[in-house]
Amino acid sequence: EDKVVQSPLSLVVHEGDTVTLNCSYEVTNFRSLLWYKQEKKAPTFLFMLTSSGIEKKSGRLSSILDKKELFSILNITATQTGDSAIYLCAMETSGSRLTFGEGTQLTVNP
Protein backbone atom coordinates (compact mmCIF):
# COMPACT_ATOMS: atom_id res chain seq x y z
CA GLU A 1 0.00 0.00 0.00
CA ASP A 2 1.31 3.47 -0.90
CA LYS A 3 2.36 5.43 2.17
CA VAL A 4 3.44 9.02 2.87
CA VAL A 5 4.87 9.95 6.27
CA GLN A 6 5.53 13.51 7.34
CA SER A 7 7.59 14.77 10.26
CA PRO A 8 7.41 16.50 12.54
CA LEU A 9 3.62 16.48 12.97
CA SER A 10 3.80 19.86 14.66
CA LEU A 11 6.42 22.57 15.03
CA VAL A 12 6.47 25.91 16.85
CA VAL A 13 9.13 28.48 15.96
CA HIS A 14 9.80 32.21 16.27
CA GLU A 15 9.73 34.67 13.41
CA GLY A 16 13.02 34.67 11.56
CA ASP A 17 13.81 31.00 12.24
CA THR A 18 14.49 28.54 9.42
CA VAL A 19 12.46 25.33 9.35
CA THR A 20 12.82 22.03 7.53
CA LEU A 21 9.80 19.81 7.00
CA ASN A 22 10.25 16.18 6.05
CA CYS A 23 8.30 13.82 3.84
CA SER A 24 9.20 10.17 3.29
CA TYR A 25 7.31 7.75 1.11
CA GLU A 26 6.83 4.17 0.02
CA VAL A 27 5.09 3.87 -3.31
CA THR A 28 4.94 1.24 -6.01
CA ASN A 29 4.81 3.54 -9.01
CA PHE A 30 6.18 7.00 -8.35
CA ARG A 31 5.16 9.80 -10.70
CA SER A 32 5.58 13.02 -8.74
CA LEU A 33 5.64 14.51 -5.25
CA LEU A 34 3.68 17.64 -4.42
CA TRP A 35 3.69 20.07 -1.49
CA TYR A 36 0.58 22.01 -0.49
CA LYS A 37 -0.03 24.71 2.14
CA GLN A 38 -3.35 24.67 4.01
CA GLU A 39 -4.17 27.77 6.05
CA LYS A 40 -7.88 27.83 6.80
CA LYS A 41 -9.63 25.63 4.29
CA ALA A 42 -8.45 24.90 0.75
CA PRO A 43 -4.92 23.51 0.34
CA THR A 44 -2.96 25.63 -2.12
CA PHE A 45 -0.25 24.25 -4.37
CA LEU A 46 3.39 25.04 -3.60
CA PHE A 47 5.70 22.71 -5.54
CA MET A 48 5.74 19.66 -7.76
CA LEU A 49 8.90 17.53 -7.87
CA THR A 50 9.63 14.75 -10.30
CA SER A 51 13.42 14.55 -10.53
CA SER A 52 16.00 13.90 -7.84
CA GLY A 53 18.40 16.61 -6.77
CA ILE A 54 16.76 19.53 -8.54
CA GLU A 55 15.74 22.24 -6.10
CA LYS A 56 12.50 24.08 -6.64
CA LYS A 57 12.42 27.57 -5.16
CA SER A 58 9.79 30.23 -4.60
CA GLY A 59 10.80 33.17 -2.47
CA ARG A 60 11.70 31.93 0.99
CA LEU A 61 10.43 28.42 0.27
CA SER A 62 12.40 25.68 -1.42
CA SER A 63 12.05 21.95 -1.84
CA ILE A 64 14.12 19.04 -3.08
CA LEU A 65 13.49 15.38 -3.79
CA ASP A 66 15.71 12.34 -3.23
CA LYS A 67 14.29 9.40 -5.19
CA LYS A 68 17.01 7.03 -4.04
CA GLU A 69 16.35 7.57 -0.33
CA LEU A 70 12.62 8.18 -0.94
CA PHE A 71 12.17 11.50 0.76
CA SER A 72 11.64 15.19 0.18
CA ILE A 73 12.22 18.25 2.32
CA LEU A 74 10.52 21.63 2.35
CA ASN A 75 12.62 24.51 3.68
CA ILE A 76 11.29 27.85 4.81
CA THR A 77 13.85 30.54 5.64
CA ALA A 78 13.26 33.74 7.66
CA THR A 79 9.82 32.50 8.73
CA GLN A 80 6.95 34.94 9.16
CA THR A 81 3.68 34.62 11.08
CA GLY A 82 1.93 34.27 7.72
CA ASP A 83 3.77 30.99 7.18
CA SER A 84 1.69 29.43 9.96
CA ALA A 85 -0.29 26.65 8.30
CA ILE A 86 -0.49 22.92 7.77
CA TYR A 87 2.01 21.77 5.12
CA LEU A 88 0.87 18.70 3.23
CA CYS A 89 3.04 16.35 1.20
CA ALA A 90 1.33 14.23 -1.46
CA MET A 91 2.44 11.49 -3.81
CA GLU A 92 1.09 10.96 -7.28
CA THR A 93 1.20 7.32 -8.27
CA SER A 94 -0.25 5.31 -11.10
CA GLY A 95 -4.03 5.35 -10.99
CA SER A 96 -4.14 9.15 -10.84
CA ARG A 97 -4.91 9.57 -7.16
CA LEU A 98 -2.82 11.72 -4.80
CA THR A 99 -1.93 10.05 -1.51
CA PHE A 100 -1.42 12.59 1.25
CA GLY A 101 0.61 12.51 4.44
CA GLU A 102 -0.85 13.66 7.75
CA GLY A 103 0.68 17.08 7.39
CA THR A 104 2.96 19.23 9.54
CA GLN A 105 1.26 21.94 11.61
CA LEU A 106 3.68 24.89 11.62
CA THR A 107 3.12 27.76 14.05
CA VAL A 108 5.31 30.86 13.73
CA ASN A 109 5.16 33.13 16.77
CA PRO A 110 6.04 36.83 16.61
Place this chain on the structure above:
Amino acid sequence: GAGVSQSPSNKVTEKGKDVELRCDPISGHTALYWYRQSLGQGLEFLIYFQGNSAPDKSGLPSDRFSAERTGGSVSTLTIQRTQQEDSAVYLCASSLRSSGFLSGANVLTFGAGSRLTVL
Protein backbone atom coordinates in the same frame (compact mmCIF):
# COMPACT_ATOMS: atom_id res chain seq x y z
CA GLY B 1 -15.81 29.19 -12.93
CA ALA B 2 -12.62 30.79 -11.66
CA GLY B 3 -12.14 28.31 -8.85
CA VAL B 4 -13.60 25.13 -7.38
CA SER B 5 -16.88 25.90 -5.62
CA GLN B 6 -18.37 23.72 -2.92
CA SER B 7 -21.69 23.91 -1.17
CA PRO B 8 -22.84 24.02 1.49
CA SER B 9 -19.82 25.41 3.32
CA ASN B 10 -21.24 24.15 6.60
CA LYS B 11 -23.83 21.47 7.26
CA VAL B 12 -25.12 20.30 10.62
CA THR B 13 -27.35 17.26 10.55
CA GLU B 14 -28.80 14.67 12.85
CA LYS B 15 -27.56 11.12 12.93
CA GLY B 16 -29.45 8.97 10.45
CA LYS B 17 -30.28 11.74 7.96
CA ASP B 18 -28.99 11.83 4.38
CA VAL B 19 -26.80 14.68 3.15
CA GLU B 20 -25.70 15.86 -0.28
CA LEU B 21 -22.53 17.84 -0.87
CA ARG B 22 -21.97 19.62 -4.14
CA CYS B 23 -18.81 20.43 -6.08
CA ASP B 24 -18.54 22.69 -9.11
CA PRO B 25 -15.04 22.24 -10.61
CA ILE B 26 -13.01 24.67 -12.67
CA SER B 27 -14.45 24.90 -16.17
CA GLY B 28 -12.62 22.54 -18.53
CA HIS B 29 -11.10 20.37 -15.79
CA THR B 30 -11.81 16.76 -16.69
CA ALA B 31 -10.60 15.15 -13.46
CA LEU B 32 -12.49 15.60 -10.19
CA TYR B 33 -11.58 14.23 -6.76
CA TRP B 34 -13.29 13.98 -3.39
CA TYR B 35 -11.20 13.87 -0.21
CA ARG B 36 -12.17 13.83 3.45
CA GLN B 37 -10.23 15.54 6.24
CA SER B 38 -11.03 14.72 9.84
CA LEU B 39 -9.86 16.98 12.66
CA GLY B 40 -6.07 16.95 12.88
CA GLN B 41 -5.73 14.41 10.08
CA GLY B 42 -4.38 14.45 6.56
CA LEU B 43 -6.52 14.11 3.46
CA GLU B 44 -8.22 10.75 2.93
CA PHE B 45 -8.99 9.88 -0.70
CA LEU B 46 -12.61 8.98 -1.42
CA ILE B 47 -13.25 8.88 -5.17
CA TYR B 48 -11.87 10.09 -8.49
CA PHE B 49 -13.82 10.97 -11.65
CA GLN B 50 -12.47 11.22 -15.15
CA GLY B 51 -15.27 12.86 -17.10
CA ASN B 52 -18.49 11.27 -15.82
CA SER B 53 -17.00 7.90 -14.97
CA ALA B 54 -15.32 6.92 -11.70
CA PRO B 55 -12.31 4.69 -12.43
CA ASP B 56 -11.31 4.73 -8.77
CA LYS B 57 -13.92 4.67 -6.01
CA SER B 58 -11.86 2.52 -3.70
CA GLY B 59 -11.67 5.16 -0.98
CA LEU B 60 -15.41 5.29 -0.24
CA PRO B 61 -15.57 4.06 3.37
CA SER B 62 -18.90 2.23 3.15
CA ASP B 63 -21.91 1.68 0.92
CA ARG B 64 -23.58 4.64 2.62
CA PHE B 65 -21.29 6.84 0.52
CA SER B 66 -21.90 7.44 -3.18
CA ALA B 67 -20.97 10.06 -5.72
CA GLU B 68 -21.94 11.00 -9.22
CA ARG B 69 -20.83 13.47 -11.82
CA THR B 70 -22.99 14.72 -14.65
CA GLY B 71 -22.11 16.55 -17.85
CA GLY B 72 -18.43 16.21 -17.03
CA SER B 73 -18.88 19.05 -14.58
CA VAL B 74 -20.78 19.20 -11.28
CA SER B 75 -20.38 16.36 -8.81
CA THR B 76 -22.52 15.38 -5.84
CA LEU B 77 -21.31 13.32 -2.89
CA THR B 78 -24.17 11.69 -1.01
CA ILE B 79 -23.93 10.21 2.47
CA GLN B 80 -26.93 8.16 3.55
CA ARG B 81 -27.91 7.47 7.16
CA THR B 82 -25.14 9.70 8.48
CA GLN B 83 -23.14 8.62 11.53
CA GLN B 84 -21.15 10.75 13.95
CA GLU B 85 -17.88 9.39 12.54
CA ASP B 86 -18.82 10.96 9.18
CA SER B 87 -18.18 14.40 10.71
CA ALA B 88 -15.30 15.93 8.74
CA VAL B 89 -14.44 18.49 6.10
CA TYR B 90 -15.17 17.12 2.63
CA LEU B 91 -12.83 18.64 0.05
CA CYS B 92 -13.31 18.56 -3.69
CA ALA B 93 -10.50 19.17 -6.17
CA SER B 94 -10.21 19.28 -9.94
CA SER B 95 -7.41 19.13 -12.45
CA LEU B 96 -6.76 19.19 -16.19
CA ARG B 97 -5.62 15.58 -16.10
CA SER B 98 -6.84 13.69 -19.12
CA SER B 99 -7.11 9.92 -19.34
CA GLY B 100 -3.95 8.00 -19.98
CA PHE B 101 -0.51 8.42 -18.56
CA LEU B 102 0.94 11.89 -18.29
CA SER B 103 4.45 12.17 -16.98
CA GLY B 104 4.43 13.85 -13.58
CA ALA B 105 1.97 16.68 -12.97
CA ASN B 106 -1.40 16.15 -11.47
CA VAL B 107 -1.73 19.50 -9.76
CA LEU B 108 -5.08 19.61 -8.03
CA THR B 109 -6.94 22.84 -7.30
CA PHE B 110 -9.03 22.48 -4.17
CA GLY B 111 -12.30 24.01 -3.11
CA ALA B 112 -12.81 25.49 0.35
CA GLY B 113 -14.59 22.35 1.53
CA SER B 114 -17.90 21.45 3.13
CA ARG B 115 -17.74 21.03 6.90
CA LEU B 116 -20.16 18.30 7.96
CA THR B 117 -21.17 17.90 11.60
CA VAL B 118 -23.35 14.94 12.54
CA LEU B 119 -24.99 15.32 15.95
